[in-house]
Amino acid sequence: MNRYLIDRVTRHLIQLLVGLVVALILIFLGYLIWQGRHQVTWTFLTTSSEVGLGIRDQLFNSLYLLVLTLLLSFPIALGSAVALTIYAKQNIFTRLAQMAIEVLSSLPSIIVGLFGFLFLVLKVGLGFSVLSGAIALTFFNLPILTQSMILALKNVPTSRLEAGISLGVSQWHVLLKVIIPEAIPGIISGIVLSAGRVFGEAAALIYTAGQSAPQLDYHNWNIFSANSFLNPLRPAETLAVHIWKVNTENIGIDADKISRGAIVILVVVVLLFNFLARRLSNYLQQKNGGR
Amino acid sequence: MAAMKQADLAGYLNFPNQDIALRCTDVNVDYATERAIFDCNCVFPKNKITALIGPSGSGKSTLLRCLNRMNDGRAQVSGTIDYEGTNLNDQQINVYQLRQKIGMLFQQPNPFARSIYFNLAFGIREHQAISKSELEQRMREVLEMVDLWSEISGDLQRHANHLSGGQQQRLCLARTLMLQPDILLLDEPASALDPIATAKIEANLLALKKDITIIIVTHNLEQAARISDYTAFFYQGYLVEYDRTKHLFLKPHQKLTADYLAGNFG
Numbered sequence: 001m002n003r004y005l006i007d008r009v010t011r012h013l014i015q016l017l018v019g020l021v022v023a024l025i026l027i028f029l030g031y032l033i034w035q036g037r038h039q040v041t042w043t044f045l046t047t048s049s050e051v052g053l054g055i056r057d058q059l060f061n062s063l064y065l066l067v068l069t070l071l072l073s074f075p076i077a078l079g080s081a082v083a084l085t086i087y088a089k090q091n092i093f094t095r096l097a098q099m100a101i102e103v104l105s106s107l108p109s110i111i112v113g114l115f116g117f118l119f120l121v122l123k124v125g126l127g128f129s130v131l132s133g134a135i136a137l138t139f140f141n142l143p144i145l146t147q148s149m150i151l152a153l154k155n156v157p158t159s160r161l162e163a164g165i166s167l168g169v170s171q172w173h174v175l176l177k178v179i180i181p182e183a184i185p186g187i188i189s190g191i192v193l194s195a196g197r198v199f200g201e202a203a204a205l206i207y208t209a210g211q212s213a214p215q216l217d218y219h220n221w222n223i224f225s226a227n228s229f230l231n232p233l234r235p236a237e238t239l240a241v242h243i244w245k246v247n248t249e250n251i252g253i254d255a256d257k258i259s260r261g262a263i264v265i266l267v268v269v270v271l272l273f274n275f276l277a278r279r280l281s282n283y284l285q286q287k288n289g290g291r
Numbered sequence: 292m293a294a295m296k297q298a299d300l301a302g303y304l305n306f307p308n309q310d311i312a313l314r315c316t317d318v319n320v321d322y323a324t325e326r327a328i329f330d331c332n333c334v335f336p337k338n339k340i341t342a343l344i345g346p347s348g349s350g351k352s353t354l355l356r357c358l359n360r361m362n363d364g365r366a367q368v369s370g371t372i373d374y375e376g377t378n379l380n381d382q383q384i385n386v387y388q389l390r391q392k393i394g395m396l397f398q399q400p401n402p403f404a405r406s407i408y409f410n411l412a413f414g415i416r417e418h419q420a421i422s423k424s425e426l427e428q429r430m431r432e433v434l435e436m437v438d439l440w441s442e443i444s445g446d447l448q449r450h451a452n453h454l455s456g457g458q459q460q461r462l463c464l465a466r467t468l469m470l471q472p473d474i475l476l477l478d479e480p481a482s483a484l485d486p487i488a489t490a491k492i493e494a495n496l497l498a499l500k501k502d503i504t505i506i507i508v509t510h511n512l513e514q515a516a517r518i519s520d521y522t523a524f525f526y527q528g529y530l531v532e533y534d535r536t537k538h539l540f541l542k543p544h545q546k547l548t549a550d551y552l553a554g555n556f557g
Contacts, residue, residue, distance in 0.1 A: 159401035163463070166361060166397075167414030167470065168390035177413065178403050 029271075032263050039261025049242070050215040053254055055262050057213040060229060061130070061236040062199055062269075065209060068134035068232070069198050070191065073141045078180075078187070081149035086161070086175060105143035110203040112140045117207035128235040133209025140204050145194045152186025153179065185281035192277030196270045202240035210235035211245050239266050312337045312474055312504040313358060318370035318380075320353050320362065327353040327366065329528045335474075335521075340496060340505040342515035342536065345525035346551065351508045354525070355476050358506065359393035360386045374474075391418055394467030398479040400459035402451035402466070407434075407443065410451055410462060415469050433468040437461040437495050457488025464495060475499070477507040481514065493518050512552065516540050524548045 047054025080097075088094040116136030126132040156179050164174030180187075212235045220228040227234075237245065243262045246255040313335040320328035328350045335341050335358075343351035356362045357372060360379065363386065371378040379389055391414075402410050411430045415421060421429075430447060434440035439461050443449050451462060460480060467475065477496075481489040496505055496518055509515050515522055516536060523533040524547075532539060532548045543549045550556055 157401070159397065159399055160403060162361070162397065163401040163403070163466075164413070166359065166390055166395040167417070167467065168387045169414060169417045170387060173417060182404055 029267060032267055036260035036262075036264035039257050040264050044261050045265070048215045049213055049258075053258060055239060055242060055258070055265065057216050058237055058239045058242040058262070059265060060216065060218075061209070061213060062238040062240070064229070065130060065133050065137065065205070065236060065238055066195055066198050068130060069137040069141055070195065072134055072138040073145055073194075074191065076138075077142055077145035077149050080146050081153055082175065082180075084146075085150055085153045086171070086179070101143045101146055104139075105147060107140075107143075108203075109140055109201055112136055113204040113207045115139070116204065121208060127233065128208065128210030128212075129233045130209060130236045131232045133205050133236060133238075134232075136204050136208040137198050137201060140201065141194050141198050144197065145190060148190025148193065149183075149187055152183040152190060155186055156182045185285045188284065189277045189281045192273050192280075196273045199270055199273070200240050200266060202238070202244045205238055205241050206244070209238060209241070211237050211241060213237040213242070306334060306336055310337050311335070312374070313506075314373040315354075315357075316371045316373070318354070318357060318368065318372060320350070320357060321367040321369075322365075327528055328357075331370070331530050333523060333530055333533055335504060335506055337504050338500055338502070339520040340500055340507060340518050341521040341523065342519035343506065343508045343523050343525060344510075344512060344515050344551075345531075346556065347510075348527070349525040350528040351523075351525045352478055355478055355506060355508050356395075358474070358476055359390050359395055360384070361395060387418075391470045392472055393474040393476060394470060394472035395476045396460070396463055396467060396478065396480045399483055400456055400463055402454070402459050402462050404450075404452055406448050406450055407454075407462060408447040410466050411447075411469050414466060418470070429469060430465075433465040436468060436499065437465045438491060439465060455488070457484050457491060460484060460488070460492060461495065464492070468499075472503060474504045474506065477505065479508055479510060482510060489514070512540075524551065526551070 043052075044054050045059065046056050048056050049058065080101075084094060084097060088097075113136060116132055116139070120126050120132040120135055121128060126135075160178055160182065161171065161174055164178050165171060214227065214234060216229040217225075217227045218229050221230065222228050223230045223232065225231060239262055243259045243266070246258050246262075249255075311334045315331050315333050318328055318331040319326065331354060343355060345351050353362065353366065356366075357368050357380070362368050368380055370380065372380045374389075374393070377384065379393075403413065408430070411433065412426060415426070415429075427447070431440060431445070434443070439458060442458060443454075451459060454462060460483075464480075475496075481492050484492065493514065496507070499505065507515075507519065519536045521533065522536045522539045524531045524539065524543075524545075526547055532543060532545045534544075539548065540552060543552060
């Protein structure tokens, strides 16, 4: 009797704690969205901050930076994850690499930002630009992305590799056609989770992508033109940096409105990422039939 | 130990060359810290089932993995292993072609987590251009060989994970048969299966030996006695005795063999 009682009490306690965490998150998100509910209008989303009360360019900058960052970090992360899980033997170098990844993943982002400022912006001379920001974010993103890919690859049983090799197929082809496809659901959720972090990152960008968002021309496809939306060498203030800036510079009564609205967009986009990641990885898992 | 260095090979010395599928001469296998196989000399006769038995760590799986170069990158193999006039242990050998001719089945069923179709098409498509109709024709043949075709009602799109363990292992067998191998190496293929699934695999092997030379590592002595024509007994990295299965089981020459068969050590 006593054991049943203890079992029930602990179970309820755990349920209570989980409920508490969920409630906290819901209250927090609900409050943020409630606060900004009147700010989010079509004009708010489509007006440049240079001419009115809007976040059009910041929102685009955030997405553009995210895409560039993923383009830079995805191949490197996948490559190092494959190297570390499949090819590398366990020795002092791989352990060092693992340790470096762990240390890098807990590096404060402001350090990454200052490094980017000193090295990329000043030394290399990229200036405050989308490119500087994307490279700094790659440093910031790489360890987490690599770790999640290592995890995804480790979840594929090594017997698959052996099976493929015993059929006279090269290790590389087994990797490409069996191991990586099977790891894709895990790889995708890793990408999207890191995308959420990148999208909300501010500290690493303040001194790399800059704090100004010149008005962009979305019809100008010439990437060398100063006001082209695709120009990677223009300064690009992102949504998260914008929220930080309007609050610190306190540019007037509108600051509050802008930041409240921007926060809603930021939160919604990150939630959307997570939701899509889950759907996509479930879909792929079902398609692969892995149950 | 010195006495063991000269293996008791009573049963095989009089094979004519054309009946031999594989001949190992002075094969030694070294892992990073220890030697796993000492001076192994033996032959594997064509179209027969040869069982490799011995306690855990006796080196039988290690030797098996030498026979299609699955030890590459994990152990140092020296000596010659003659296959159709070439030494397959030569570093110049094309291992990808070799492994098509010498297939392998593992202890745990390891189908790819995809459809039966993908599993069967994967190996062969890497090696040759094959038309879809010819491919599906061959899939049906190999699935019939392992008695899986009717069990899956000919549904090639069925997912490999939805098969039972025994069916998965037979799918893996079919997967190696797609490449039309000369030799099949089996590393305790039934040890993860129940008796009925085991019996099905054994029946498959007995039917296959008319075309294929089979070498099987097993811990199950009854299995060795049931299906094999020849048996090799390994102990601590040495081939101790090698003979026709019925001779070895009924009248072992070596005391070690007799002790092992009687279960006096394990």
